[in-house]
Structures are given as structure tokens and as C-alpha cells.
Amino acid sequence: MSRAALLVLADGRFPAGGHAHSGGAEAAVRAGRITDAPSLEEFCRGRLHTGGAVTAALAAAAALDADPGELDRAADARTPSPALRAAARRLGRQLMRAARATWPHPELDALARRFPKGAHQPVVLGLAARAAGLGPEDAAYCSAYEGVSGPATAVVRLLSLDPFDATAVLARLAPEVDRVVQDAVDVARRAVSEGPDVLPARSAPLLETGAEAHATWPVRLFAS
Amino acid sequence: MHLDHHHDGPAAVSADAHRPDGTRRALRIGLGGPVGSGKTATVAALCRALREELSLAVVTNDIYTREDAEFLLREAVLPPERISAVETGACPHTAIRDDISANLEAVEDLEDEVGPLDLVLVESGGDNLTATFSKGLVDAQIFVIDVAGGDDIPRKGGPGVSTADLLVVNKTDLAPYVGSDLARMAADAKAQRGELPVVLQSLRSEDGVRDVADWVRARLAAWTA
Amino acid sequence: MTTPGGVRATARIVARGDGRGGTSLPVLEGEGPLALRRTRGSGAEARVMLVGAMSGPLGGDHFTVDARAEQGAGLRVGSAAATLALPGQDKAAARYDVRLSVADGAELHWLPEQLISAHGSDLYVGTRVDLAATARLVLREEQVLGRTGEEPGRLTSRLTVRIAGRCVLDQELACGPGAPGGWDGPAGLAGHRAVGQAVVARPEFAADPPTARMLGQDAAVMPLAGPAALVTAVAPDAQRLRRLLDEALASFV
Numbered sequence: 045m046s047r048a049a050l051l052v053l054a055d056g057r058f059p060a061g062g063h064a065h066s067g068g069a070e071a072a073v074r075a076g077r078i079t080d081a082p083s084l085e086e087f088c089r090g091r092l093h094t095g096g097a098v099t100a101a102l103a104a105a106a107a108l109d110a111d112p113g114e115l116d117r118a119a120d121a122r123t124p125s126p127a128l129r130a131a132a133r134r135l136g137r138q139l140m141r142a143a144r145a146t147w148p149h150p151e152l153d154a155l156a157r158r159f160p161k162g163a164h165q166p167v168v169l170g171l172a173a174r175a176a177g178l179g180p181e182d183a184a185y186c187s188a189y190e191g192v193s194g195p196a197t198a199v200v201r202l203l204s205l206d207p208f209d210a211t212a213v214l215a216r217l218a219p220e221v222d223r224v225v226q227d228a229v230d231v232a233r234r235a236v237s238e239g240p241d242v243l244p245a246r247s248a249p250l251l252e253t254g255a256e257a258h259a260t261w262p263v264r265l266f267a268s
Numbered sequence: 269m270h271l272d273h274h275h276d277g278p279a280a281v282s283a284d285a286h287r288p289d290g291t292r293r294a295l296r297i298g299l300g301g302p303v304g305s306g307k308t309a310t311v312a313a314l315c316r317a318l319r320e321e322l323s324l325a326v327v328t329n330d331i332y333t334r335e336d337a338e339f340l341l342r343e344a345v346l347p348p349e350r351i352s353a354v355e356t357g358a359c360p361h362t363a364i365r366d367d368i369s370a371n372l373e374a375v376e377d378l379e380d381e382v383g384p385l386d387l388v389l390v391e392s393g394g395d396n397l398t399a400t401f402s403k404g405l406v407d408a409q410i411f412v413i414d415v416a417g418g419d420d421i422p423r424k425g426g427p428g429v430s431t432a433d434l435l436v437v438n439k440t441d442l443a444p445y446v447g448s449d450l451a452r453m454a455a456d457a458k459a460q461r462g463e464l465p466v467v468l469q470s471l472r473s474e475d476g477v478r479d480v481a482d483w484v485r486a487r488l489a490a491w492t493a
Numbered sequence: 494m495t496t497p498g499g500v501r502a503t504a505r506i507v508a509r510g511d512g513r514g515g516t517s518l519p520v521l522e523g524e525g526p527l528a529l530r531r532t533r534g535s536g537a538e539a540r541v542m543l544v545g546a547m548s549g550p551l552g553g554d555h556f557t558v559d560a561r562a563e564q565g566a567g568l569r570v571g572s573a574a575a576t577l578a579l580p581g582q583d584k585a586a587a588r589y590d591v592r593l594s595v596a597d598g599a600e601l602h603w604l605p606e607q608l609i610s611a612h613g614s615d616l617y618v619g620t621r622v623d624l625a626a627t628a629r630l631v632l633r634e635e636q637v638l639g640r641t642g643e644e645p646g647r648l649t650s651r652l653t654v655r656i657a658g659r660c661v662l663d664q665e666l667a668c669g670p671g672a673p674g675g676w677d678g679p680a681g682l683a684g685h686r687a688v689g690q691a692v693v694a695r696p697e698f699a700a701d702p703p704t705a706r707m708l709g710q711d712a713a714v715m716p717l718a719g720p721a722a723l724v725t726a727v728a729p730d731a732q733r734l735r736r737l738l739d740e741a742l743a744s745f746v
Contacts, residue, residue, distance in 0.1 A: 057366065057367070059366060059367035059368065059369055060367070060369055061367060061369040061370050062367075063357045063359060063362050063363075063366075063367050064354075064355050064356055064357035064359075064362075064363065064370060065357065066357070068680065072679045072680065075679075075710070077679035077683050078679050083678070083679055086675050086678030086679055086680075087675070087678055087679040087680045088675075088680075089674040089675030089678060090674070090675025090676060090678040090679065090680030090681040091675070091680045092674075092675070093673030093674055093675055093676075094673070094675075094680065094681070097673070117659070117660070117718075118660070118663070120661075120717075120718035121653075121660040121661055121662055121663040121717075121718070122663050122664065123718075124662060124664060124715045124717055124723040124725065125705075125713070125715050126705050126715055126716055127705070129718065134370075134373070137373060138369035138370060138373060139369075141369050141372065141373070142369060198357070201357075201358045201359075202358075220674060241660070241663075244665070245651060245653075245663040245664055245665040246665045246666075246667060246673065247664045247665060247666055248675075248676075248680040248681045249666065249681065249682060249688055249711075249725050249726075249727050250679065250680055250681060250682065250683055250711065250727060251680050252713065252715065252725050253707070253710075253711050253712060253713040253725055253726075253727070256705055256706075256707055256713035256715060257707050257710070257713070259705070260707060262334070264355070265331075265357060265358040266355065266357045266358070267355035267357065267370075
């Protein structure tokens with residue numbers, strides 16, 4: 045296993061479409077709920093412990109070879125917002141393209157055939173990690189980290205926030221990312237034997253309603 | 269370019285010349301250039317000039333709205349199902365160069381839904397002089413500048429001006445009013461671009477897009493040869 | 494964890510089509526603090542009221558309500574008053590399980606009053622709904638964080654809905670002291686003290702799903718990946734939350 049492969053997959057410049065999504069930050073900025081670095085930090089913390097915990101567990105379970113179809117259904121059930129389901133599938137499709145070009149693997153081909161319009165992104169991420177020779181912990185780290193780094197990058201653009209402040213937010217969240225990842229891997233191992241119902245289902249109400257509001261805007265910078 | 273193989277499954281990658289079913293995909297031409305230089309107007313004119321002879325579609329990359337796509341829809345240059353808008357997260361140059369996945373997806377969806385297509389025009393959002401298209405996304409690119417943006421733009425160069433497959437200097441009809449020296453722009457462009465072609469156009473004149481349309485036809489002939 | 498010292502109580506409701514266009518209640522069993530009363534129904538529907546004989550659950554208690562609408566039944570369940578989660582004597586957590594099942598052709602309206610999480614309380618609520626393929630459901634749940642002016646207790650609420658065995662909604666909300674970080678931040682509740690969900694499931698949604706829409710700033714109707722829709726709403730207080738959810742539910746008629 046190559047540690048450097050993790051850096052390739054986790055790199056914010058990995059060309060998988062993430063740059064066009066704010067992870068809900070654009071809606072929260074418009075609602076006046078993110079105004080500065082401290083409110084960005086609380087937003088990211090909330091996202092990490094809800095949607096982040098869910099996607100990290102899904103990614104880890106996919107990396108452990110749990111059935112991707114079942115995981116995709118579990119992701120659907122945990123994503124009531126149709127705007128967020130559409131964004132997750134779009135990002136899954138884009139990640140699939142990048143992953144197949146980067147780490148060609150029959151499992152990725154099979155998933156692409158099964159979901160031509162895209163599986164949920166964390167499911168694809170877990171299989172991409174497998175294809176890259178990485179493990180469940182690596183997949184969970186990628187998922188949990190991009191769940192907070194995406195909004196932080198977006199808020200730098202949306203509020204012209206000092207990029208050093210945004211990066212410091214990510215550094216302060218690092219110990220919590222570690223804990224979320226550990227929990228995700230533990231529960232993913234259980235999901236492999238007990239089924240996806242044991243996966244976490246934590247939700248953040250304003251992320252869902254915010255995503256639905258965002259989807260109705262005629263003018264916006266980010267796709268979600 | 270990988271001309272000899274195609275990938276298994278629906279999502280072919282990047283610049284493959286074939287679609288997953290083995291058929292040859294459409295030629296993709298990118299149009300980039302600064303804000304207001306006339307990219308969308310050129311796309312609209314190209315659609316009107318070529319739509320009777322070719323099966324074509326357009327992908328727009330707007331900065332923060334779907335305005336360019338909506339302009340094309342309003343002008344009815346193509347049926348709505350042949351126009352697709354990509355959202356770019358405030359960075360249109362990222363979407364056409366560094367991370368082209370959303371654009372590739374839009375192109376593929378157009379080929380699946382309204383294909384077979386001969387030509388896809390990919391329009392960048394207005395950006396700076398360094399914004400160029402990835403070779404993984406387009407087969408050729410047109411860079412559109414205009415005389416009102418300053419007649420020193422060709423001299424200043426930059427990747428768009430010096431390396432685009434075609435440089436279009438637009439709005440030549442405005443040159444006398446903005447004090448731009450067309451001869452100097454052409455000479456500077458020649459100096460920057462060597463043998464690469466330059467078209468000076470005014471879309472206000474009858475058939476103003478003819479030179480660009482002819483260039484597109486020649487690229488298409490080479491692509492399908 | 495609940496403790497042996499707490500109260501364990503289970504209430505059971507079984508509703509069944511009586512074959513004459515009405516609904517009978519062959520099982521209507523309350524226990525301890527969970528009392529049940531049949532109230533006047535209308536038309537084919539039977540109505541049951543949950544009557545809390547005491548406020549609860551307290552820390553350490555474990556309540557279960559099990560309601561089944563069998564073939565042909567129309568059942569509407571409400572509660573006489575809000576449920577108040579209070580701290581127990583030994584700091585133990587309380588647990589409240591709601592199990593709802595609706596058979597083919599049957600319909601359940603589950604519309605209890607709010608759940609109020611009082612300061613110092615610690616409650617886990619698990620609501621599990623199993624619907625047959627042609628079952629119909631209207632469900633409303635509201636969580637109020639603290640009595641007026643009071644800091645909330647800890648509340649974790651998980652709602653799962655299965656239709657024909659397939660999970661279409663699995664959602665957990667955790668809030669209050671000790672909940673994972675950021676629960677009251679810009680992604681979670683942002684200072685709102687009332688949050689609620691409504692679920693509407695109908696077989697005809699499979700062919701004709703409801704459209705996603707916003708109700709004001711912070712409430713949305715969201716079609717699920719299955720023949721059901723979720724309404725999620727946050728509001729400053731219980732009254733405004735109720736108005737939002739009822740407005741949303743009324744729009745489904």
C-alpha cells in the first residue's frame with residue numbers, strides 16, 4: 045500500500061468536480077449564518093459530526109467491500125434532500141471518471157456500469173480507495189476531510205475570508221476528524237457483517253433545508 | 269490521444285476519440301476569452317451558421333448564473349435540449365482546465381440524449397487572459413478578444429492569445445470609436461502566434477461569423493477524415 | 494443506558510378493518526404511565542389518544558408504544574399533551590421506542606404532541622415505521638429544546654421508515670449538551686429551539702412524486718427515494734413549528 049496514493053486521492057486538486065460545490069456553505073453564507081472564521085468553524089464542526097460521519101462510514105464500508113448497491117440505498121435513505129442526493133450522485137459520477145482514469149480497476153468498471161448516472165460519492169470514494177490500494181481508514185479520512193475542506197475553500201471565495209484563517213479552522217478540527225474517522229471505521233466493520241442499517245444516520249436540519257433553498261436560486265456561485 | 273481503444277462501461281475518460289459504444293464522438297471546440305469580448309455572441313452566430321448542416325450542441329460555463337445558457341435559449345439558436353449549463357463554483361477556468369469532469373459529463377449527456385452529434389461547442393465563462401481549455405476536454409480552442417478591450421492585448425500575449433488554435437479579434441466595427449488600431453493588433457497577434465490563424469470579425473456585418481464558421485468546418489473535416 | 498430502577502411500560506394498539514367499512518381496535522392496552530383512550534372517530538377511521546398519566550419519561554425509564562394498522566384499518570393516534578423528558582434521580586438515560594406498522598390498504602395518522610427536552614434530561618427516541626407497499630402514512634414529530642427560557646437536555650431522535658422492506662428514510666437528530674459538536678451551529682439548528690419532521694407516504698407517489706418545495710426560509714418538502722416525502726422544519730418555538738408542519742401537511746391533500 046502506498047501512503048502517497050492517499051495524498052493523491054485526498055488532494056483538493058484531484059479532478060473530481062468538488063471545486064464547484066460548497067457543501068452547503070453558500071446557503072449558510074446567504075442566510076447570514078456563516079460570517080467569519082468562528083461561524084465557519086461551527087458550520088464545519090456540525091457538518092463533520094452529521095453528514096461527515098455518515099459519508100465517512102459509507103466510504104469506509106465501501107472500501108471494506110460491503111455491497112455498493114446496498115450502501116447506495118443506505119445513502120439515499122440518509123439523504124432526504126433531493127438536491128443533496130443529486131449532488132452526491134453527480135459528484136460520484138465525476139469521481140468515478142477520475143478514479144477509473146487514475147487507478148483502473150474492474151470493481152470501478154462494474155460500479156460504473158451499475159450506476160451510469162452516478163452512485164453516491166462516498167460509495168465511489170470507498171471503491172476508489174480500494175482501487176488505489178488504500179484501506180477503509182484512508183477512505184474515511186478522505187471523506188471526512190473533504191466534508192470540511194470543501195466548505196472552508198468555498199467560504200474563502202464567498203466571503204473573501206482570509207485563507208490562513210480558513211486553513212486554521214481545518215487544523216483546529218483535525219482531532220475531531222480523527223475521532224469521526226475512527227468511529228466510521230469501527231461502524232463500517234460492523235456494517236460488513238450486520239448490514240448497512242447499523243451505519244450512522246446523523247442529520248443536520250439546516251443543511252437539508254439550506255440545500256433545497258439553494259437549488260431554487262437563479263443566481264449562485266456553487267452547484268450545491 | 270488514445271485513438272485505438274475505448275473504455276469499458278458508460279463513462280469513458282477524457283480525450284478518447286470514441287464513445288463507449290465504439291462510435292466516433294463529436295468534435296469539441298472550446299471558446300474562451302475575457303468577459304464581454306463576444307464569446308456568447310460568437311457561439312450564437314456559429315449555431316445559426318452551422319445548424320442546418322451539422323448536428324450540434326453547446327455547453328456553457330457561467331460564473332455565477334445560467335445567463336449565457338439563457339441568452340442562447342432566448343435567442344433560440346438551438347432547441348433547448350441541445351444547450352447545457354455547467355456550474356463552476358466561481359472558477360470557470362478550473363472547470364475548463366484543471367477539473368474538467370463536470371464539462372465532460374455535460375458533453376457525454378448531450379451525446380447520449382440528443383446525439384449523434386458532429387460538433388459540441390464548449391463556451392468558457394468570461395475569464396482572464398491565461399484561461400485555456402484542457403486538451404482532455406476540447407480538441408481545439410478559439411480565444412475571443414475584442415477591440416474595445418484595448419489594442420495592446422495581442423502584444424501582451426498570454427496563453428489564450430498566443431496558443432489558441434484560432435484567435436478571434438471581435439467587434440472590429442467599434443475600432444474607430446475606441447481608438448484601436450486593427451493593423452497593429454493583427455501584426456502583434458502574428459508576432460505572438462507565428463503560423464496560428466487570426467480572424468478579425470464584426471458580427472454586426474452580414475455573415476460576420478463566416479471566417480470562424482469556415483475554420484470550424486475545416487477542423488471538422490480533419491476530425492472525421 | 495436505561496437502568497432497572499426506571500419504569501418500563503409498553504402500550505399496544507392494533508387496528509383492523511371491521512369488514513363493514515369501519516375500523517375496530519382488537520388491542521388497546523396501555524400500561525403505567527402510558528394510558529390509551531379511544532375517542533370519537535370519523536367515518537372509517539378509529540381514533541386513539543395517548544394519555545400521559547404522569548409526565549415522563551424520566552431518566553432510566555423505557556417506554557414503548559407499538560401501533561399496528563392491519564388490513565383495511567384507518568387509525569389516527571394523537572396525544573393529550575406534550576411529552577416532557579425529565580432528568581431521573583440517577584442520571585441515567587431514558588428511552589422511548591415507537592414501533593408503527595401499516596398493512597396493505599391501511600392508513601395510519603401518527604400525530605402526537607411535542608416532545609419537550611427539559612434541562613438535565615437525557616432521552617433517546619427511536620421511531621421505526623414499517624409500511625406495506627400500498628400502506629398510507631401521515632406522521633408528525635416535533636422536538637422542543639427546553640421549556641420556555643430553559644437550556645435543553647440531551648435528546649437523540651432516530652426516525653426510520655421502510656416501505657415494502659426497503660428503507661427510504663433513516664435520520665437521526667442529536668442535540669443538547671453532550672451531543673456531537675456543532676449541533677446548534679450554522680449547519681444544525683443555529684439557535685432554533687424547535688425542530689420537526691413530517692412524513693407522508695402514499696403508493697401513488699411512486700408514479701407521481703410530490704415536488705420539492707420550500708415553506709418559508711427554514712422548512713422544506715423533500716420527496717424521498719421511494720414513494721414518500723419528508724418535511725423538515727426548524728423554528729424559533731413550538732407554535733411556529735406546528736404552523737409550518739401543518740401547512741406542509743395540508744398541502745398534500
